[in-house]
Amino acid sequence: MDEADTKIIEALIGDARMSLKDLAAHAGLSSPGVSERIRRLLERGVIRSFTAEIDPKALGYSLEAIVRIRPLPGKLHIVQQLIQDIPEFCECDKVTGDDCFIARLAVPSIDKLDGILDRIADKAETSTSIIKSQPIRRRPPPLVIRDEGR
Structure with missing residues (x-):
């Protein structure tokens, strides 16, 4: 995963309904380029689904x-x-x-x-x-593995 993939995923985490045009602007790529990257991320299992969060x-x-x-x-x-x-x-x-x-x-x-x-x-x-409250909602792990202390 490179920086563009990370930007795409971060944007989709914030709004899974974001348009390809907006994703492209966010990642600094063309719409077809973003579409291809999303397809590859889906094939590799990095993105499992696009979903709605229900309260x-x-x-x-x-x-x-x-x-x-x-x-x-x-x-x-x-x-x-x-x-x-x-x-x-x-x-x-x-x-x-x-x-x-x-x-x-x-x-x-x-x-x-x-x-x-x-x-x-x-x-x-x-x-x-x-459950009284949920201080941290379900979230993905960091998109880049941190190598702290090494």
């Missing part, structure tokens, strides 16, 4: 929670499928350590949260934390 609260999901999930012995695949099938789970990471999954979910109420957790209670142990 769960605006849709009536007033509560978000992080749930640490530890499946009971022999229940890992069943629990993973349950998490995938419950649409309120917005994100889930399979992790090392005491828990197997760390998931984020959005719900309209504590009652709905309890109902979802009840669906997996006989297959896994859970530990839930209600």
